[in-house]
Amino acid sequence: MSVPVEFYLVLSGLVFTIGLVGVLVRKNLIIILLSIELMLNATNINFVAFSSHFGNLAGQVFVFFALTVAAAEVAVGLAIIIALYRHHASINVDDFRLLKW
Amino acid sequence: MMIPLADLVTILPELIVVSVACLLLVLDPITPSNKKDLLAWMSVATLGICFIMTAGSMGDRVFAFSDLVVVDGYASFWKLLLYVVSGMTILLSIGYLKEERIDLAEFYGFVLLSLTGMMIMVSGADLLVIYLGIELMSISLYIMAGFKRFEARSIESSAKYFILGAFSSGLLLYGISLIFGAAGSTRLVEIAAAVEARGLDDSLILIALMLVIVGFGFKVAAVPFHMWTPDVYQGAPTSVTAFMAVASKAASFGAFLRVMLEGFGGMKPNWNGLILGVCILTLILGNLVAIVQTNVKRMLAYSSIAHAGYALIGLVVAGWVGTGVSAKGVSSMMLYLAVYSFMTLGAFSIVAILRRGGNEGEDLDDFTGLAKRHKGAAFLMLLFMVSLAGIPPTAGFIGKFYLFMAAVNAGLTWLAVVGLIFAAVSAFYYLRVVMVMYMREPSPDQENETRLALSPTATVVLALAAAGVVLFGLYPWPLVSLTATASLP
Numbered sequence: 001m002s003v004p005v006e007f008y009l010v011l012s013g014l015v016f017t018i019g020l021v022g023v024l025v026r027k028n029l030i031i032i033l034l035s036i037e038l039m040l041n042a043t044n045i046n047f048v049a050f051s052s053h054f055g056n057l058a059g060q061v062f063v064f065f066a067l068t069v070a071a072a073e074v075a076v077g078l079a080i081i082i083a084l085y086r087h088h089a090s091i092n093v094d095d096f097r098l099l100k101w
Numbered sequence: 102m103m104i105p106l107a108d109l110v111t112i113l114p115e116l117i118v119v120s121v122a123c124l125l126l127v128l129d130p131i132t133p134s135n136k137k138d139l140l141a142w143m144s145v146a147t148l149g150i151c152f153i154m155t156a157g158s159m160g161d162r163v164f165a166f167s168d169l170v171v172v173d174g175y176a177s178f179w180k181l182l183l184y185v186v187s188g189m190t191i192l193l194s195i196g197y198l199k200e201e202r203i204d205l206a207e208f209y210g211f212v213l214l215s216l217t218g219m220m221i222m223v224s225g226a227d228l229l230v231i232y233l234g235i236e237l238m239s240i241s242l243y244i245m246a247g248f249k250r251f252e253a254r255s256i257e258s259s260a261k262y263f264i265l266g267a268f269s270s271g272l273l274l275y276g277i278s279l280i281f282g283a284a285g286s287t288r289l290v291e292i293a294a295a296v297e298a299r300g301l302d303d304s305l306i307l308i309a310l311m312l313v314i315v316g317f318g319f320k321v322a323a324v325p326f327h328m329w330t331p332d333v334y335q336g337a338p339t340s341v342t343a344f345m346a347v348a349s350k351a352a353s354f355g356a357f358l359r360v361m362l363e364g365f366g367g368m369k370p371n372w373n374g375l376i377l378g379v380c381i382l383t384l385i386l387g388n389l390v391a392i393v394q395t396n397v398k399r400m401l402a403y404s405s406i407a408h409a410g411y412a413l414i415g416l417v418v419a420g421w422v423g424t425g426v427s428a429k430g431v432s433s434m435m436l437y438l439a440v441y442s443f444m445t446l447g448a449f450s451i452v453a454i455l456r457r458g459g460n461e462g463e464d465l466d467d468f469t470g471l472a473k474r475h476k477g478a479a480f481l482m483l484l485f486m487v488s489l490a491g492i493p494p495t496a497g498f499i500g501k502f503y504l505f506m507a508a509v510n511a512g513l514t515w516l517a518v519v520g521l522i523f524a525a526v527s528a529f530y531y532l533r534v535v536m537v538m539y540m541r542e543p544s545p546d547q548e549n550e551t552r553l554a555l556s557p558t559a560t561v562v563l564a565l566a567a568a569g570v571v572l573f574g575l576y577p578w579p580l581v582s583l584t585a586t587a588s589l590p
Contacts, residue, residue, distance in 0.1 A: 032264055039271035043277075044278075054285050080256065096261075
């Protein structure tokens, strides 16, 4: 009846990998930010899956913490991206060359 | 549900710091601009009160919130160090922010918020609590790095810090979720129990361990997770750079050690080789790349990477099995980071007060002939550089001495030799700054152009840093015994 926990692990592993690769190869800051969100949401899948697997509610509480932190992070991140756009009129990471990578 | 009063009392310093931080954010807009200094003094006074409170409960070991938070000697040691460092950052910033025309009291609020995160990190006994602490620290630091928002360089450094910081905490959080799957809990004691029960080659725990190491590797700026460090340190306002280089590194090391020893202490054979590799890579890359830098802030950034490498020697010793000197590794690393804080903060303070026109004098050229123009500043820079290079009788020597002794006692004599070789390499780029200050003549226009923006509070910071470097160099015993008693077993 219930879906085995391994299936959720594979799903979250896939979502996490998509996010990871997205951060590494994409050049647009917004896309990078979204990829980081994917990584965090993969974590949430894990927490919820393990939580129902163990019958342990702690995992669901962790998801609320992770969501809150992700929201705070995005708020600050978008503010930084707007400030950056005002200087460079671009949010492509290749255009930021004032500091050597 | 009621929160027990005893638990709240245990985290009273954190509560005080975070309330004052929120108060500062509210008070900032309604304070007239000539009274902003009062808010800075208010935050320094808060830190003083918390210092006394934490110092008073130094010997205790109290758990709170059903073992989510622990306040022991180890946590208290880091907190005392962090109060001092944050206080010095605030004092340095009072003059610096005015000079840079970013005189907003919310800056002090962010310092305190970030400090709260660090305090939670070092006294977290649960991986998720530690993660929340890391995020509070990092998000405040992203904002502080971009505080000069009208300067493209500052915003750019903030963006780079944000992307790589969020990326690394994503990795860390994924590791934590896997540990939750393996152990059914994120408490460090229960992770240790799960490691015991599931054996050393459990793939779930191994992947999680790897992700946790990578996540912390980013935060302490160890090679190969260091790429953000030079850019962020160079672009951020100098007082923020000093705070990042010192406080966030100390807190990250504090949490890193607790997680590795209390959570993953049972699988030392799995991680000590990895940490050893990271340690040696960090020493090599940090020291070699620092040689070719011509910007002093960037040079100090690579130097801070190199110093993370030295500090990692302490973790390697603590993780070496069957030597019986684990506690020595921890205490020598604590000593090293305490000493490192004073000298690095001092060096960044000199960069912050040295001005060329309206800008910071952060190029090596700006230091040319400084001894002729500003004797005091040049002498203090000499002191900090000598200490960073680890030459006696400064504190830097004492820090390296105890680290290398711990390595020798653990049977890792060759590692101590590697550290010693790279200490000699580092002397080259530190003493080059001294050479430029003392041996070269300033060009005529430099005589007029460069000046010192020395506010009274910056003088206090420089005096404190210099006193730390000299006193701990000549008389290190109080610090040595403090780290020995506060060390993790």
